[in-house]
Amino acid sequence: MLAIKGLMADLQDEDKTILKGVDLDIPAGKVHAIMGPNGSGKSTLSYILSGKDGYEVTGGSATLDGVDLLDMEPEERAAAGLFLAFQYPVEIPGVGNMTFLRTAVNAQRKARGEDELSAGDFLKIVRAKAKTLKIDADMLKRPVNVGFSGGEKKRNEILQMAMLEPKMCILDETDSGLDVDAMKLVAEGVNALRSEGRSFLVITHYQRLLDHIQPDVVHIMADGRIIKSGGPELALEVENNGYADILAEVA
């Protein structure tokens, strides 16, 4: 589904290389996790995949189902089925959460040549999905993420994912800031979406989320590269011993 080959990227404004040749292949229906020390380039990778400004790709490729992602506008990548749950969801004063969701859903439907959802249908679907994530009516009415607690913002990301039904979901530290119950809710939300045609890339620092969302493969990223890949046991190793051993091993 998602194929990344030798991806290299610099910061546009500074002379700084962040991704130094990332290779990653996530087949359809699989869940991959990325762990790695702070500043190793995990969020940068997710931003570059979703098309954020400020980076310059200097080498390599990234394709979604064979289609070149890096050539598309961010909205085209979204319509193609890519979704990023942000590490730091953005607040948008003045735009109601509901309006935001409806605009996004309908924009993607339009881009795919589908009819827009009627206001009634849309409302029904949102309410049902919000309920399972324990997002109340008030949060749907309020401006996007404004005044939301850290955990509420993360649940709101998962609600967006559930509404947009992307095929490639990248979750950047969706577990950070969540209490134990909220983490379960979020994991259930993700698990409910797991299917043969949908893949996940879960970026996390902690084993706990991976207890709930069982990954097929765990990658370790350091200094702009994937330095080691393995099964779920790799996450346990990191949880117990940190990164020192792994870093030493590849050095």
Next chain:
Amino acid sequence: MALAKLKADAAEARMAGLTLPSGFDGARKDALGRVAAMGLPSKRDEYWKYTDPTSLTQPEPIAAALFDAQETPLFGAVDRVKIVFVDGVFDADASDDLACEGIEIARLADAAGADIHWASELYGTLETRGQSPVERPLAALNTAFAQDGILIRATGKAAKPINLIYLHGDTGSDVMLHSVVKVEAGAEVTLLETGPAAARLNSVLEVEVATGGAFHHVRSQGRDHERRAVTHCFARIADESLFKSFTLTVNGQLTRNECIIEMLGDDAVAHVAGACVGDGTAFHHDDTVFITHDALNGESRQVFKKVLRNGAVGVFQGKILVKEGAQKTDGYQISQSLLLDGDSQFLAKPELEIYADDVACSHGSTSGAIDEDALFYLQSRGVPLQAATDLLTLAFLAESLDEIADETLADDLRDRLESWLARRT
């Protein structure tokens, strides 16, 4: 040349081709005297520092192309009394009966024949009061020469809003309209003004709100790109009264909207708001507000938002004057611009002048670009760049539209604004 001479010459040149209409003869003659004494504004005037008044003061108007909006009229779904002026000329066929429960309505042009006592007491009176501490000669010119307008007296709660519809049909039209509204104690009325009116419009609205009365004003200045307008709204409000005015300006080449409010009674509330969307170097929009608190416990609020792109210019001059003894005044003023590119410009001059010690007044003015993070967030959810920009633009303007009390009217404006943005106005 000395400024005074320059201004006097401009006034003389402007008035050379004009004759005084009849009706309110005394008020008109007095106004003539004021114009002669003040002269017409020059760009060297401090009060016109950011806006060049030349095209508003010169004898001949600059032609303005007509714009066919090809859309249903604004507030079309609202049950209202429609009063239509085409290039300032009353159109009886297109207008409704000037009758509505709770209010009396008459035309200014008919006032000469009828002795409308309450109107003759007001016509030009509030404009005169508004000439100090800052002179507003174009308003005096209007009092002297206004061809027509509407006189409204609310004695109860008006059954419907009154909608003055200003159509523009002649590329060279030069129009002065003057309306007077008197809201009696406990009465309430909503005045809607829509449309560009003319190639050049000079309009004055005088509003007196008595004890416990309420006046709502919602205005949209039309989409003709080349029209020029100077408008003045003078209000005098009594205790426990409410005055609310909102203006939407999209397009127009030059607009100067002045609002001058005197809060003379205790516990009065005055809110003035504006939303403006300007595109292109020709666009120049100026909001000039002067609110005087002269009683206890007054609440005033100014909320002005401007979205500017492709070299458009926005101006805000807002003043809150709290007179001695106007304790417990709560004055708030915010003016903000969203600059969609580096070429556009926002010039703001917020002022507070306070002579009472127990007041809470605040003002703020900001100018900023669109939030790139919010833009990317929207795009990453599949919203195309242009639609995302429009959504953030509407969000930016929301705070001023929220000042409109009537949700139906506000929604109509929001919808319209959305479709105008989608069509790139």
